[in-house]
Amino acid sequence: MKVSIVDVAKKSGLSIVTVSRVLNNLPSVRKSNRERVLQAMKELDYHPNASARSLARGKTGIIGLALTTLHDSFLDAVVKEVNDRLAENGYFLALSISTEEDDHIHRSLFQEGRVDGVILLSPIREDEYVLELKRNRIPFVMLDNQQMNSPATSVIVDNFYGGYEATKHLIDLGHRDIAHISGPELFLSSRERERGYYAALEEAGITPFCVERGDFEISTGYRIARSWMDAGRLPTAVFASDDNMALGAMNAFIIEGIRIPQQISIIGFDDQILATEFHPKLTTMRQPAAQIGRMGVELLLKSISGAAKRNVTVQLSPELVIRETTSLRQ
Structure with missing residues (x-):
């Protein structure tokens, strides 16, 4: 029945x-x-009956989510939370996955009447997207946006705090020669994590060992660690701006017989699935993926219903997760 x-x-x-x-x-x-x-x-x-409800409300019952990649377990977790929360509220999720070069795919999602709202996840071309969404009067929120003091409703992570806490953890373990593998300068998250690294060192009166620019790829971490070994000048600890680069550095050190964490401590950022799959298990700063997705949906639905009176920015804090790749300086 x-x-x-x-x-x-x-x-x-x-x-x-x-x-x-x-x-x-x-x-x-x-x-x-x-x-x-x-x-x-x-x-x-x-x-x-979704069709009947959509017809009665003059809505599609569909929320669009635009992002650049799904090759990232942190982003996967955010998308899953968004999907689950939207389903609870009777909405379907439509994904738009494209790079900066083919962002016309995103733009087709932004056309009036196709979706009831849009979630932008780690948008690169934020200004252009915001203008188009506003012009088409489509409610939207941004998750992990890449501009400081964005005028749009946003859910962000305190990356400065994350960089500071990661570096302070290494300092508290007695390390003084602490290197940083930063992410691409294009990303606000990279710049803020690097700023946190410098702030923690300055507070402790420690000179930075070195900062190398990476691209969030395992191969980058491997290459940078390899260059340190080839130069014969190694830090005692490394803070990498994401887990992939941290794991790449670990791989390079382990191949050369350098023991982790006995000889070099390493900490990453994000708490990707691989962080617990490699051995030793990676110490990292965990991003609150579920909170980001849940809060993003809550803010978007308020905007769609007309309950949101103004744009807001919600800032969440990452969490230090201590595992097996950091220890007291030997």
């Missing part, structure tokens, strides 16, 4: 009107009542 909205109302103990408001994502529903309705829908395996 087909489950109806009446069955959901009975199961939740609420009125049909309240259930309807939840299904249409209206803001005038208490959080506790919304959760009761969603739980009842889940238990009854109730799936509202």
Whole structure:
């Protein structure tokens, strides 16, 4: 027997009107009542007719998410959280994956009437996208945006704090010769993590060992570590701006018989899946992927419903996860 909205109302103990408001994502529903309705829908395996709801609301029921790659377990985790939270609210997620060179794929997503809203994940050409979305009057939010003090509603990570905490962890272990493998200068996250590195060293009265520019690839970390060994001048600790470069450096050192962390301590950033797959397991700064995705959806749905009165920026903090690649200086 087909489950109806009446069955959901009975199961939740609420009125049909309240259930309807939840299904249409209206803001005038208490959080506790919304959760009761969603739980009842889940238990009854109730799936509202998306086409009918979209027609009634004059909406598509689709949210677009634009990003440049899925070869990244951190971004994967953000996308999964976004998808799950949107599904809870009756929306489908449409992914647009393209590089800066073929961003016409993103632009087709930004056309009026195709989606009810857009989430931009780590956008590079932020200014142009924002202008186009505003011109087409499409609600949107940015996650991990690459501009300081963005005028758009955003969810960002405190990368300065992350760089500072990573470097301070190494300092607290007694290290003084601390190198940094930075990410591409194009990314605000790279620049902020590097700024945190310098701030922690300056606070401790320590001179930077060296800073090398990388590109978030394992091969980069390997090449940079290899160049240090070829020059015969090694740091006692390395802070890499992402886990891939940290793992590449680890690989180069291990091949040459340099013990980690006994001879060199290494810390990464992101807490990618590979961080716990390699041995020794990588100490890293964990990005709050689930929080980023959840908060992004919450802000976007408020914008779509008209409940958001102004643009806001939510800043989240990364977390130091100590594993096996950092130890007291020998």
